[in-house]
Amino acid sequence: MAIARPIRVLGLLAIGLWVFFLYQVFGPEKYPKGPGDSIKNMDRDPNLDITGEPEGLLYRADKGYGLGAEGTMRINATLLSLVRNEEVDGMVQAMEDLERTWNSKFNYPWTFFNDKPFSDEFKRRTRAATKAEIHYELIPSEHWDVPSWIDDELFNESSEILKENDIQYANLKSYHQMCRWNSGLFYKHPALKDTQFYWRVEPKVHFFCDVDYDVFRYMVDHNKTYGFTINLYDAPASIPSLWPETTKFLAAHPEHIHPNNALPWLSDSARRPEHNMKANGYSTCHFWSNFEIADMSFWRSQAYEDYFNHLDRAGGFFYERWGDAPVHSIALGLFEDSSKIHWFRDIGYQHIPYFNCPNSPKCKGCMAGRFTDGESWLMKEDCRPNWFKFVGMD
Numbered sequence: 001m002a003i004a005r006p007i008r009v010l011g012l013l014a015i016g017l018w019v020f021f022l023y024q025v026f027g028p029e030k031y032p033k034g035p036g037d038s039i040k041n042m043d044r045d046p047n048l049d050i051t052g053e054p055e056g057l058l059y060r061a062d063k064g065y066g067l068g069a070e071g072t073m074r075i076n077a078t079l080l081s082l083v084r085n086e087e088v089d090g091m092v093q094a095m096e097d098l099e100r101t102w103n104s105k106f107n108y109p110w111t112f113f114n115d116k117p118f119s120d121e122f123k124r125r126t127r128a129a130t131k132a133e134i135h136y137e138l139i140p141s142e143h144w145d146v147p148s149w150i151d152d153e154l155f156n157e158s159s160e161i162l163k164e165n166d167i168q169y170a171n172l173k174s175y176h177q178m179c180r181w182n183s184g185l186f187y188k189h190p191a192l193k194d195t196q197f198y199w200r201v202e203p204k205v206h207f208f209c210d211v212d213y214d215v216f217r218y219m220v221d222h223n224k225t226y227g228f229t230i231n232l233y234d235a236p237a238s239i240p241s242l243w244p245e246t247t248k249f250l251a252a253h254p255e256h257i258h259p260n261n262a263l264p265w266l267s268d269s270a271r272r273p274e275h276n277m278k279a280n281g282y283s284t285c286h287f288w289s290n291f292e293i294a295d296m297s298f299w300r301s302q303a304y305e306d307y308f309n310h311l312d313r314a315g316g317f318f319y320e321r322w323g324d325a326p327v328h329s330i331a332l333g334l335f336e337d338s339s340k341i342h343w344f345r346d347i348g349y350q351h352i353p354y355f356n357c358p359n360s361p362k363c364k365g366c367m368a369g370r371f372t373d374g375e376s377w378l379m380k381e382d383c384r385p386n387w388f389k390f391v392g393m394d
């Protein structure tokens with residue numbers, strides 16, 4: 001008996017729907033869309049996975065973290081910020097975020113640095129944002145001033161070229177001074193003489209997650225030198241001679257290279273070949289240093305001292321726009337044991353336009369796994385996949 005046409009169509013539709021259903025259930029696994037989806041070597045953004053606290057010994061705020069002399073558990077560490085008086089609004093906002101999520105429990109001191117004296121307003125408003133100790137420090141002019149060997153005319157000419165290449169802040173001399181100070185001078189300030197660890201905080205950054213352990217003690221107990229949250233590509237036009245200068249330095253000082261270095265991360269040319277080419281052999285991958293939790297012993301080591309002096313003499317802090325981020329990152333990647341570099345995946349963080357936002361009930365105000373809230377092309381600036389591939393996620 002022939003089956004009526006509408007029944008046949010319905011039957012086919014039902015079979016089609018059933019196949020579609022089976023494909024959805026048993027087909028290739030699907031994950032929520034995250035930054036990693038479009039990136040080779042990182043099938044899935046790890047920030048989409050549930051994140052807890054790091055494993056191992058953690059110190060809680062239950063005892064020894066009171067104010068002043070009660071803080072017997074605190075180690076010699078400080079929250080550290082280079083900031084201008086006029087940035088006080090953004091600074092107070094960043095402080096409030098970090099105090100709420102972490103420091104109100106541990107009461108580590110804040111140390112503010114400025115090339116000009118801090119205003120009364122800056123002091124009054126920042127004091128009101130924390131119950132911990134605060135130090136206000138002036139940067140000595142010999143640390144801030146443009147070095148004698150930098151030629152002003154050449155600086156002006158170079159900054160025009162950088163500007164043509166869309167390098168932000170290229171003709172702002174103070175930006176170059178800031179990058180140089182953050183690269184190789186901050187830890188030489190007399191106020192930090194007895195301080196070993198710091199957590200760098202910039203105005204306007206955000207912190208999203210409650211962190212309930214002493215991160216500085218974590219660094220010590222787990223033998224870490226450097227902690228980061230975000231790992232990016234840099235603009236090659238800001239650093240064309242940084243890698244060539246680095247290789248020159250290495251030829252003269254091969255003894256500084258650590259056997260367990262992160263050179264494959266620094267020199268990768270597979271993922272963004274153009275970047276590597278324009279930066280003359282450097283992938284441009286770097287830890288985004290507006291967030292850093294680090295041990296200054298590394299910056300104070302002979303290897304880093306020699307490296308910084310070499311770069312400083314080469315002039316690229318002014319004639320190009322070498323940032324402290326690539327400079328710190330190259331040094332860490334070459335001279336440090338890469339297992340001593342830690343991804344603080346549990347610290348929710350934002351400096352416009354990038355995030356580190358873990359999937360955790362301890363976090364509020366950011367979207368887990370979201371790398372940027374800016375234009376979608378910014379996604380390709382993410383260099384975490386290479387760090388995870390070549391070094392790991394610890």
Ligand SMILES: Nc1nc2c(ncn2[C@@H]2O[C@H](COP(=O)(O)OP(=O)(O)OP(=O)(O)O)[C@@H](O)[C@H]2O)c(=O)[nH]1
Pocket residue numbers: 081082083084085087113114115116174175178201202203290352
């Ligand atoms: N005291 C002082 N601080 C500065 C100066 N220039 C920059 N800074 C600080 O150095 C840090 C980095 O400067 P930013 O202007 O944030 O540079 P950036 O992060 O590359 O740029 P943005 O994307 O605009 O935030 C911030 O903490 C600033 O407050 C300066 O001339 N004097």
Ligand SMILES: [Mg+2]
Pocket residue numbers: 202290351
């Ligand atoms: Mg900034």
